[in-house]
Amino acid sequence: MKLDLRLSACADYIEKGAVVADVGTDHAYLPVFLVENGICPRAIASDIGTGPLEAAKKNITKHNLSEKIEAVLSDGLKNVNKDGVTHIVIAGMGGETICDILSACEWINGCTLVLQPMTRSELVREFLFENGFEISSEKAIIDGKFIYTVLKAVYTGNKKEFGQFEKVVGGLDLTLPAEREYIKKKIGQYEASAFGKLKSKLSCEEAQNDKEIAEKLRKALGE
Numbered sequence: 001m002k003l004d005l006r007l008s009a010c011a012d013y014i015e016k017g018a019v020v021a022d023v024g025t026d027h028a029y030l031p032v033f034l035v036e037n038g039i040c041p042r043a044i045a046s047d048i049g050t051g052p053l054e055a056a057k058k059n060i061t062k063h064n065l066s067e068k069i070e071a072v073l074s075d076g077l078k079n080v081n082k083d084g085v086t087h088i089v090i091a092g093m094g095g096e097t098i099c100d101i102l103s104a105c106e107w108i109n110g111c112t113l114v115l116q117p118m119t120r121s122e123l124v125r126e127f128l129f130e131n132g133f134e135i136s137s138e139k140a141i142i143d144g145k146f147i148y149t150v151l152k153a154v155y156t157g158n159k160k161e162f163g164q165f166e167k168v169v170g171g172l173d174l175t176l177p178a179e180r181e182y183i184k185k186k187i188g189q190y191e192a193s194a195f196g197k198l199k200s201k202l203s204c205e206e207a208q209n210d211k212e213i214a215e216k217l218r219k220a221l222g223e
């Protein structure tokens with residue numbers, strides 16, 4: 001089975017021998033790929049929805065992996081058995097939902113997190129910085145007209161000093177083309193936001209902040 005670019009980027013962050021809990025697994029494409037390719041000896045595929053979980057079970061059975069992949073109906077990590085889990089993957093969800101799932105779980109510190117927010121990635125990085133996680137790696141993925149980031153984070157216990165700039169750039173290497181595209185898109189968003197705020201004359205201070213972030217990002221790209 002082949003993964004799309006986005007899930008493939010998540011899979012690249014999983015070390016051999018890891019036991020993954022894939023939260024919001026939908027069809028269980030990621031756990032099936034990881035176990036089938038001998039990267040994970042076993043995995044947990046969890047989802048809050050009965051429909052997606054049924055789709056996951058069907059796919060797991062199709063690949064003869066029922067012994068190695070446990071399908072669990074769960075809101076976030078609430079019903080997931082933490083024993084032996086080394087990596088938590090949360091992909092394809094909004095940043096706010098990802099933060100809610102992480103906040104509600106008491107055992108995330110012991111795991112490597114692989115997170116792929118579809119929206120509000122700044123919120124996710126803020127959560128990580130405030131809760132003693134370090135972004136050890138992050139990359140941008142261009143898939144057709146979409147651009148995503150995927151990050152890997154580990155708990156160090158050190159709380160990082162950060163501002164809006166750090167929340168936007170995270171662990172991205174700004175010398176790489178896809179990462180530069182991602183930041184250019186962000187610059188556009190901050191500039192549009194500043195323009196909208198100035199036009200409405202409601203929040204000039206916020207507009208100024210947005211403009212400053214956009215400028216800082218441009219500088220970081222060397223533009």
Ligand SMILES: C[S@@+](CC[C@H](N)C(=O)[O-])C[C@H]1O[C@@H](n2cnc3c(N)ncnc32)[C@H](O)[C@@H]1O
Binds near residue numbers: 025
């Ligand atoms: C767009 S799909 C993403 C599927 C897959 N992870 C991917 O990245 O391709 C989002 C999935 O997350 C599930 N989901 C949403 N909120 C959840 C929560 N709080 N706990 C577990 N699963 C959740 C949905 O039911 C849905 O199956």
